[in-house]
Amino acid sequence: MAELxxxxxxxxxxxxxxxxxxxxxxKLRSSSSLLLSVRRATYLLxxxxxxxxxxxxxxxVRHDFRVEYVAxxxxxxxxxxxxxxxxxxxxxxxxxxxxxxxxxxxxxALALASRSLAGSLPYTNAILAGVSAFVLGVTAFxxxxxxxxxxxxxxxxxxxxxxxxxxxFVHPPLLMIGLIGVSVPYAIAVGALLTGDRSDAWVDQARxxxxxxxxxxxxxxxxGAWWAYTILGWGGYxxxxxIENVALMPWLVLTGFVHTVMVQKRRGMFGLWNLVxxxxxxxxxxxxxxxxxxxxxxxxxxxxxxxLGWVFLAFLAFSVAFSLVVLLxxxxxxxxxxxxxxxxxxxxxxLFNNLLLLGVALVTLWGVVYPLVSQMVRGVAxxxxxxxxxxxxxxxxxxxxxxxxxxxxxxxxHASWAVVRRAIQVPGLAAVLAASLLALVGVRQPVALFAFGxxxxxxxxxxxxxxxxxxxxxxxxxxxxxxxxxxxxANRPRYGGYIxxxxxxxxxxxxxxxxxxxxxxxVVLAAGEQVSVGGYxxxxxxxxxxxxxxxxxxxxxxxxxxxxxxLGPLVAWRAFYPDRRMASTRAAIRSTPVEDLYVVSTESLxxxxxxxxxxxxxxxxxxxxxxxxxxxxxxxxxxxQRRPLVExxxxxxxxxxxxxxxx
Amino acid sequence: xxxxxxLATAGCVSPASPPSxxxxxxxxxxxxxxxxxxGETIDQSQAALAKQMRAIVREKLAAGESRExxxxxxxxxxxxxxxxxxxxxxxxxxxxxxxxxxxxxAAAGLYALLRRMGRQRPRRGEATGGGDLEQxxxxxxxxxxxxxxxxxxxxxxxxxxxxxxxxATGG
Numbered sequence: 001m002a003e004l005x006x007x008x009x010x011x012x013x014x015x016x017x018x019x020x021x022x023x024x025x026x027k028l029r030s031s032s033s034l035l036l037s038v039r040r041a042t043y044l045l046x047x048x049x050x051x052x053x054x055x056x057x058x059x060x061v062r063h064d065f066r067v068e069y070v071a072x073x074x075x076x077x078x079x080x081x082x083x084x085x086x087x088x089x090x091x092x093x094x095x096x097x098x099x100x101x102x103x104x105x106x107x108x109a110l111a112l113a114s115r116s117l118a119g120s121l122p123y124t125n126a127i128l129a130g131v132s133a134f135v136l137g138v139t140a141f142x143x144x145x146x147x148x149x150x151x152x153x154x155x156x157x158x159x160x161x162x163x164x165x166x167x168x169f170v171h172p173p174l175l176m177i178g179l180i181g182v183s184v185p186y187a188i189a190v191g192a193l194l195t196g197d198r199s200d201a202w203v204d205q206a207r208x209x210x211x212x213x214x215x216x217x218x219x220x221x222x223x224g225a226w227w228a229y230t231i232l233g234w235g236g237y238x239x240x241x242x243i244e245n246v247a248l249m250p251w252l253v254l255t256g257f258v259h260t261v262m263v264q265k266r267r268g269m270f271g272l273w274n275l276v277x278x279x280x281x282x283x284x285x286x287x288x289x290x291x292x293x294x295x296x297x298x299x300x301x302x303x304x305x306x307x308l309g310w311v312f313l314a315f316l317a318f319s320v321a322f323s324l325v326v327l328l329x330x331x332x333x334x335x336x337x338x339x340x341x342x343x344x345x346x347x348x349x350x351l352f353n354n355l356l357l358l359g360v361a362l363v364t365l366w367g368v369v370y371p372l373v374s375q376m377v378r379g380v381a382x383x384x385x386x387x388x389x390x391x392x393x394x395x396x397x398x399x400x401x402x403x404x405x406x407x408x409x410x411x412x413x414h415a416s417w418a419v420v421r422r423a424i425q426v427p428g429l430a431a432v433l434a435a436s437l438l439a440l441v442g443v444r445q446p447v448a449l450f451a452f453g454x455x456x457x458x459x460x461x462x463x464x465x466x467x468x469x470x471x472x473x474x475x476x477x478x479x480x481x482x483x484x485x486x487x488x489x490a491n492r493p494r495y496g497g498y499i500x501x502x503x504x505x506x507x508x509x510x511x512x513x514x515x516x517x518x519x520x521x522x523v524v525l526a527a528g529e530q531v532s533v534g535g536y537x538x539x540x541x542x543x544x545x546x547x548x549x550x551x552x553x554x555x556x557x558x559x560x561x562x563x564x565x566x567l568g569p570l571v572a573w574r575a576f577y578p579d580r581r582m583a584s585t586r587a588a589i590r591s592t593p594v595e596d597l598y599v600v601s602t603e604s605l606x607x608x609x610x611x612x613x614x615x616x617x618x619x620x621x622x623x624x625x626x627x628x629x630x631x632x633x634x635x636x637x638x639x640x641q642r643r644p645l646v647e648x649x650x651x652x653x654x655x656x657x658x659x660x661x662x663x
Numbered sequence: 664x665x666x667x668x669x670l671a672t673a674g675c676v677s678p679a680s681p682p683s684x685x686x687x688x689x690x691x692x693x694x695x696x697x698x699x700x701x702g703e704t705i706d707q708s709q710a711a712l713a714k715q716m717r718a719i720v721r722e723k724l725a726a727g728e729s730r731e732x733x734x735x736x737x738x739x740x741x742x743x744x745x746x747x748x749x750x751x752x753x754x755x756x757x758x759x760x761x762x763x764x765x766x767x768x769a770a771a772g773l774y775a776l777l778r779r780m781g782r783q784r785p786r787r788g789e790a791t792g793g794g795d796l797e798q799x800x801x802x803x804x805x806x807x808x809x810x811x812x813x814x815x816x817x818x819x820x821x822x823x824x825x826x827x828x829x830x831a832t833g834g
Contacts, residue, residue: 234707241702348777355773359766366765370749370758378754383696385704385747392762520689583709602709 001055002067005146008052012099013136015041015048020129027122035122042110042125045132046103053100056093056145060086066152069093069145075158077550082164088172089159091293091308092145097173098289099135102180106132109184109209116201117188124191131183134315142308158550161577161584167227171220175247178217179292182250182278182285185210185257189278190323193330200265206278207261208638214254215634221247222507222627233585233600235520235615237623238511240389242368246288249361253281256357259350262493267412269347272331277354279323284361286316291368345414349407356400360393367392390515398451401508404501405458408465408494430460448516455505455512462498488636496637503633506626513595513619520615526608534616536597537561538570543610551575556601556610560590572601572612596620684724691720691733694747704747 019041026034056069060083065071073089087093106128113121139145185206192202224244225237238244257277260270290312367384374382409423434456435449443449466484473483488495523531525540532538541557553575560567570588577583587600595618603611682690692706697713705713705720716737723733737745749755 232707233709236707239702239707351773351777352770355766355769359762359769362765363762366758366761374749374755374758380754381742381744382749382755382758383702383744383747384749384758385696385702387694388748388758391748392759396766521685 001059001062001064002146002148005052005055005059006140006144008048008055009096009136009140009144009146012045012048012052012103013133013140015045016103016129016133016136019045020126020133023122023126023129027126038122038125038129039110039114042103042129043107046100046107049096049100049103053087053096056087056096057084059146060084063156064152065154065156066148067145068147068149071149071153071156073156073159075156075550077155077548078159079164082159082168085168085172086159086163087145088176089163090145092139092143092147094172094176095135095139095143095293096145098176098180099132099139101173101177102128102132102135102183105177105181105184109188109205112208113188113201113205117192117197117205120188120191120195120197120202122191123194124187127187127190128183131180131187135180138308138311142311158577158579161551161575161580161582162231164584165227165231165586167223167231171223171227174216174220174223178213178220179247179250179285179288181209181213181216182254182281184213186278186282189275190326193275193326196330196333198333203261203265206274207258207265210254210257210261210278210281211634211638214251214258215631217247217251217254218630219627221251222623222630226624229620230587230589231585233587233602233613235587235598235600235613235617237514237620240364240367240386242291245364245368245389246284246291249364250281250285250288252357252361252364253277253284256354257281260354263347263350267347270350272327273354275327277358279327280358280361283316283320283323284365286312286319287365290316346407346410346412349403349410353400353403353407356396356403360396360400363392363396364389397508398454401451401454401458401505404504405454405461408498408501409461424461426464427457427460431457445516448512451508451512455508458501458505462501465498466495492639493637496633496635496639499633499636500630501633503626503630506622506629510619510621510623510626513622514617518595518615518617520613522602522611522613524605524609524611531612531614533614534595535562536567536614536616538597538599538612538614540610540612541569543604550579551577554601554604554610556588556612558588558599560597560599562597567597570597570599572599574601574604576604591621593621594618684721687730688717688721688724691724691730692717694734695720695737696745696747698741698745 019038022034022038022041025031026038056067058064059067059070060074061080063070063074063076063083069090069092070086073093074083074086078086088097106125109128110121110125113124117124188202188206188209191197192206221244224247228239229235229237257274260277261274263270264274290309293308293312367388370384371382374380405427406424409427410420431453435453438449438452443452466487469487470480470484473487474480478486519534521531521533525531527540527542530537530539537560539559539561541559543557544555546553546555553573556572556574558570558572560570567590570590572588573586575584585600585602587598589599590597595616598615598617600613601610602613605611689706693704695705695716697703697705697708697710697716699712700708700710703713705716707713719736720733723736728736734746738750743750743755749758751759
């Protein structure tokens with residue numbers, strides 16, 4: 001198995017190098033047979049890498065401890081189900097997985113665009129193959145997961161206990177695919193730039209792929225938050241940990257891109273800006289992989305420390321230089337073809353949205369690197385943690401929510417103040433009403449009141465847009481349901497976007513609710529004792545202990561009461577791994593849309609008593625529910641549709657413009 | 664959604680009162696990093712040292728010390744790195760000032776840029792100065808295309824949403 005793995009890994013590297021070099025040579029020499037051959041190499045790559053990846057999975061499942069990586073990240077005692085995903089418990093396997101996933105994305109991107117982007121595809125293929133070759137080269141020569149030991153140990157060292165959680169099946173792969181996936185829209189955009197393609201085709205492809213990657217990365221982030229919430233045992237879901245930050249940054253920039261790329265599609269503007277954005281997103285994604293896999297910053301995610309840092313840094317520097325050169329050389333050809341009118345236009349709102357999203361991303365980047373700055377300049381170790389980000393990014397996020405409400409209400413191009421006033425009347429009223437209602441029921445925290453008001457503003461704005469559009473169609477004779485369906489169908493990117501906006505509001509609700517309100521108590525309970533927190537009573541009934549070869553599991557049985565109402569039994573689970581001197585917990589959570597009752601056991605004392613942390617966290621439920629809504633919105637946005645008249649007219653305008661000879 | 668919100672907050676809002684000692688302690692827990700665990704606050708960490716530090720926080724608050732005094736005590740022992748965020752003073756002021764300067768500066772720049780573009784718009788046919796040749800040359804053609812589009816699509820222009828007020832597109 002190990003030999004098969006090594007051989008296929010090297011074969012994949014050769015294929016990737018061939019695809020990269022062959023694409024460029026084929027394009028320059030206009031050799032269609034060479035181009036066909038390198039395309040086939042790109043299609044073959046995932047097949048070869050599937051063999052490599054499966055042979056690593058097989059080594060884990062069969063406990064082949066002759067393979068060093070398997071011996072370091074698994075053991076006979078571990079839950080067998082997790083052997084299937086233990087391959088990304090450390091650096092080497094993660095890199096292999098990244099390479100495999102990326103080869104699938106590359107092949108899919110190539111296949112989807114093979115007709116519409118025939119001209120620029122070789123360059124796109126070359127960039128994709130270049131990224132593949134880098135990852136494969138590092139994996140093959142510096143971090144080979146198939147390295148064998150001279151003698152197979154009888155048992156492995158076991159997996160990090162924090163990783164044996166259902167989240168392991170989805171969160172790490174989604175994040176890895178999401179981060180490396182940013183290369184796809186980047187490669188499409190830069191490929192078009194290199195060939196001077198000014199058609200709409202690449203904009204469509206880049207938009208599709210950026211949305212796909214955006215949704216994957218977003219889901220990965222949400223699932224990571226959920227994982228942290230259920231397993232880390234402190235009741236939080238987002239810790240502004242460096243690894244979380246580096247995945248958030250490209251996601252934020254992509255969020256900006258999927259907005260302004262629509263402006264490019266509809267109005268032929270921001271072409272250069274969009275390329276800058278996608279290049280920044282790509283750079284930040286590479287930086288994310290570098291921090292993840294090369295790790296110079298301490299993080300709770302430091303599962304596999306490694307010395308790969310400098311290789312990644314060199315590749316990062318090379319990519320930045322490449323992007324800069326391409327942009328500088330090609331920029332003059334990319335001036336926007338339409339003038340931007342100031343006043344209150346949707347384009348201007350998009351620009352400010354980009355500014356804020358990029359602002360949050362760069363501020364977060366500053367927070368991630370500041371400890372290194374302080375260390376280098378002053379030799380003083382310093383931590384940049386949650387209080388910093390909350391204070392600095394908090395206001396920016398609020399401003400973003402506001403723009404998310406206002407932007408969609410503004411017309412394209414130009415609006416008079418009267419039009420703007422009419423558009424924001426109802427949402428504004430809703431915001432004031434919601435804030436007043438909340439103030440009446442006792443919300444006193446001014447920031448929370450303001451933030452909830454903003455959320456109401458966004459929701460009311462979206463509903464107003466839907467209602468108006470539906471009503472217009474209804475008056476033309478459709479029934480209300482059909483009118484709504486045809487409204488959404490007529491402009492899927494826009495109405496899908498509104499659904500995503502609602503999902504973002506849901507996340508915002510949860511974040512605001514749980515950070516401004518909520519109670520927490522740490523208590524020591526003996527069996528039969530109880531504690532009251534925020535209107536809930538938790539009674540500790542007793543503990544069942546299960547002993548396994550590598551761990552002792554404690555099932556703490558609890559009973560929850562809300563006032564006099566019995567909420568039924570709850571189990572707070574905790575396992576102790578003596579060899580690693582590590583504990584892993586699984587919180588008992590009773591979740592409702594209003595609030596979560598959250599109980600986690602943090603320690604079992606020698607006298608049999610147990611230390612519990614009991615929390616009441618308002619509105620957290622909405623954060624998790626936002627995930628499916630976000631995916632639904634993305635799917636609606638992505639669903640292909642025929643081009644409506646208006647759009648092709650706008651396209652014709654741009655075609656007319658580019659046909660004008662320029663001296 | 665608004666009703667759920669009202670219910671949610673109604674349930675757990677206490678009338679405005681000064682934070683209890685335990686609430687102050689929990690706030691401090693979230694502001695101090697456990698020196699032996701990478702990137703975890705003493706609120707998050709279950710290491711023995713974190714537990715000890717939590718106990719010290721409570722002891723000191725009970726003895727009447729202020730938040731600042733407690734933080735200072737830990738900084739003296741473990742250095743600036745024990746704080747979850749850099750102190751807002753001295754060299755570390757840099758950490759706090761770069762973000763607002765960056766964002767506000769960019770916002771001001773963008774605003775100025777938009778103003779300039781907005782002012783250029785009405786006299787698009789004239790020389791715009793500053794070597795924007797392509798734009799200048801294109802302007803008359805663009806204006807013509809705009810005009811044609813207007814004739815084709817009605818006064819609302821390409822891509823603009825249905826006019827507010829629920830009327831169908833006027834001709």
